[in-house]
Amino acid sequence: MNKALSVFFRAFVILLGEIFTALFRFMLCIRKGRKNIKGELALVTGSARGLGKAIAIRLAQEGCNLAICDVNIEEAQKTSEELRSKFKIECKAFKADVSDTQQVTTLYNDIAKTMGTVDILVNNAGILAPLGILEGEDSDVFRVLNVNLVSHFWMVRKFLPSMIEQKRGHILGICSSAGRHTLPLSVAYCASKFGTTGFYRSLYADLCMYEYNKFIKVTSAYPGFINTRNDLEKFLDDTSELIPRIEPDYAAEKIVNAMLFEKQEIFFPFFYRFSAVFERISPPKTLRFVREMLSKQATGLIEDRVSITRK
C-alpha cells in the first residue's frame, strides 16, 4: 500500500480505538490517570503576576517546587515569598529577560546551582500588544516577536538537554487563541502567537523523531481573553462584546490539568475548538463576513495602545 494511505489507515484505526475507549470510560465512569508532580521543580517564566502567577500557584498546590522568573524582580520576589509561606515549598525568584540568550544561560546556571534540574518548563512570559500594523516603533515589533516567540527557542534549547539526560520532563507553552484566529489591531501579537502554534507542533515532531516523546511531554495552551490586566480590560471592552473572558485562576486550572493528563493541546473556552473547525470548513464568503464582523467590533478605540504594549 502507498505510504500515505497506510498512515491515514492506521490513524483511522487509532481514531476508532480512541472513540471506543472514551465511550467505555464514560459508561464505566473511569477517569484517566493523572500525573503526580509532587516534589518536581517547575520553572514558570513571567510569573511575577497575571496568568504565570496563577499557574505557579496551581503547581504549588500540586506540591511542586518553583522557580519564579520575571524581568520584574521586585514583583517576582513578592510572589515567591507568598508561595513559600502559603505552600511550604521551595521557591526562589530569578530576574531574567527570556528574549535574551545570555540572560537565559545565566538563568539556567543559577537555577541548576541553587535548585537543581528543571522538570517542568512553563514558557508563559509574553507581551500583550494591541498594536495595529502602522502603530508604535520598529523596536516595539521586534520586542513583541522576541519575547512572545523567539524566547521559546532560547528557553527550550537551554532546558531541553537536561530533560533528555534525566529522561523526564514536561514543556508547557502558553500560546493563545490569537495563535489560531486573527484579531484586529494585534498584527505583531497574532503573528507571534501563530508562530508559537507552529513552534510547539514542530517541537513535538522533533521529539518524536528521536523517540524523546516517550518521556518528554509537550502541552500547548490556547486560551481566550483572560482578565489579567486592568489597562487592557478597557481595550477588550472596546474591542469585543462577542468574546467571553475568563479569570486567571480558571485558566491556570485548565492549563495545569491538561498537563497532568498529558494532553497535547488545550483550547478554552470550549467554543474556540468549534471556531477552529468552522474556520477550516467555511466557504470564503462566510469566512469573510465573520472576519469583517469581528473586526468591526473594534469601535471606540482607546488612545494608549502603544503604552500598554510597552508595559
Ligand SMILES: NC(=O)c1ccc[n+]([C@@H]2O[C@H](COP(=O)([O-])OP(=O)(O)OC[C@H]3O[C@@H](n4cnc5c(N)ncnc54)[C@H](O)[C@@H]3O)[C@@H](O)[C@H]2O)c1
Ligand atoms: N491575558 C490574556 O487575555 C491572554 C490570553 C491568551 C494568552 N495569553 C498569554 O499568557 C501569557 C501571560 O499573559 P498575562 O495576561 O498574564 O500578561 P501580564 O502582562 O499580566 O504578565 C506577563 C508577565 O511576563 C513578564 N515578562 C514580560 N516580558 C518578559 C521577559 N522578556 N522576560 C521575562 N518576563 C517577562 C511581565 O513582567 C509580567 O510579569 C502571555 O504569553 C500571553 O500572551 C494571555
